[in-house]
Amino acid sequence: MSLTFCFVVYSMLLVTVPVYSLELGASPLMLGVILSSQYLLPFLLAIPLGGLVTRHGGRVTLVIGAFVMVAGLLLMQAVPGYYGLIGGQLLIGLAHLQMVLSAQTIISSLATGPKLEGYFGWYSTWLSGGQVVGPLIAGGWIQWAGGVGNLFLVMAGIALLGGLSGLALTGDATRGVRVTRKLTGFRAQASLARSNTGVQVSIAITLAGMFTLGVFGSYLPVYLDSLEMSAVMIGILVSIRAGVSMVIRPFIPRIIFAVGGRGRATTLALGVITVGLAGLGFATSAPSIAVLAVLVGLGGGLTQPLSMVVLAESVGSEQRSGALGMRLMVNRAVHFAAPLLFGAVLGISGFALSFGLSGLLVALVAVCLVRLQARESVDDNITN
Template sequence: MLLVTVPVYGLELGASPLMLGVILSSQYLLPFLLAIPLGGVVARHGGRVTLLAGALVMTAGLLLMQILPGYYGLIGGQLLIGLAHLQMVLSAQTIISSLATGPKLESYFGWYSTWLSGGQVVGPLLAGGWIQWAGGVDNLFLVMAGIALLGWLSGLALTGDATLGISVTRKQTGFRAQAGLIRKNTGVQVSIAITVAGMFALGVYGSYLPVYLDSLEMSAVMIGVLVSVRSGVSMVIRPFIPKIISAVGGREKATILALCTLSGGLICMGFAGNAPVIGLLSVLVGLGGGLTQPLSMVVLAESVEREQRSGALGMRLMANRAVHFVAPLMFGAVLGVSGFRLSFGLSGLFIALVVVVLMWLQGRQRFR
């Protein structure tokens, strides 16, 4: 819901493209700084505790946006929500990564990301419909706070290994340990490269597509529908990830194909001026994004020992949030001087560059 609500609210406040970039990027600042330490916390205390804590922090951030109108409440709420989202995602990924290996783990992460995309399908539709009905954001942040509390209630049902922590040291989960992994472990390097490309694309798409559609004078409902298309496509294909990997000839080829699809969709986005074409390009972005993120999690989970897994997932999320933090700022700065065509085009070319790096890494040591 925030994918639509925050850009629309920022425009209501009269934010410039660069200011909008600051607002959208602020959600990813604390996760960038704290992802690796939180990985150690999840390992020691178990996923359930941090999942529940994250839901409460998210509720607090949304209430702050509702209670304190203007830029201060918006940026303050974004900071809290970013930290909360990190806690919840890291907890969930740690729990799932311990359940299996191989194609079974691919399937588990496929289903996990399917439901993740499900929220990203329904959320923009609900937010767009509310904004259209209410004539603005109004009490929408309060509604979102109630939904976050439902997440907290569902987290209470977790049992078994999700409630258990393991004994780990800083040498296994700290910054030095993760620096060592990224220096020596090709699987970790590949996972980070996939994450950087995929998150850059989704960060640009999610942050500025609503702004682009608003500049084309589309309604809030249509904006919600088009933003949801990408998530809908990702949701539909993710349960079939093991079959897709098998059909194209392995993870390497599936990854390259997915990133090329992402790159092409973004490059063409700025040249599209009507809803059907933007919808088709959103399908391409959804196909690419739907494959890249589960693949990056599977590759990472199978490349490290269990004691290192939470910290490594935290490092992956740190890279994820760093890209989410930088991408809107870069896009906003370019947009301010050149327009949407060049901004989307350069974003797609950046992903193509990451594909070249990924192919070089895969040439050094092939991953399964």
């Protein structure tokens, strides 16, 4: 529940920050800087925060993260303009990382195999629920108020509810584990990334999935605004992706079984994402954009939980938080780079080529993933 409130706020920002930036007269490149700023501190601090979660447990770090998010939103409201916006984005990005890392660490210790797939499926379902509601609230508020107004204060109240609900966590969530930096530091994660095929597969999935979400979430509202669609319609179209992801995630174990395993499910998901993302820049009507958003939602709904499951099962419990931190570091690095790259290409070529090249990049990652999975299969056969 705590992470649902967190993602309501996070997804509200996906609509609010681009709209507010455009109100300030931001250029495409400046918009990229603003959108990317949220992911700078998480990129630098994800692995150290993983060690912090391991040592102190998930509950305390989750609650602290919620209060940092409140502080970032209040800064945005109190300091109008670019300084408040970028400063708030920095704090919110750090808070979001800390809350997500805490929750994923708690869930990854609960089970293995299909049961863990189910747990992460339901976890992602609740997050998607927040992502569905958030853009609708933000779009409705902007339409009703004629601008952003006091919306950041509303978000701060929602984030506060997330922190208070985190206090209800009990059991393993309240306990930490004594570990050394040899298991949680940068060198330990670099060693895992070099030698552990499961970790490499998880990172590849994360690269493709997060690049898609970074481009889709950051620039779809801008593209829709350029088509002169209303704030309400923008909120609806942004929410469709999350809504589709939410609907399919409880059925992830069945989908994996139906297509013949995790490898095939992941490859299929990335192919669907490629089609949906590459076609966005050529779609100019709400129905066609909605169809493509459904495709992105289907693919994204599978890839995110699968990347977490693969990673959780590839490392020991004492290394899990650090490895999840490394995954989130890659996650935030892609989120940081994607808007900047897309903004630079957009300033030169327009939306059609920018979305098309983004889809091509996802396809290239899918090819690399197929090779990794083939190598993992060969290694397993040699071991057996």
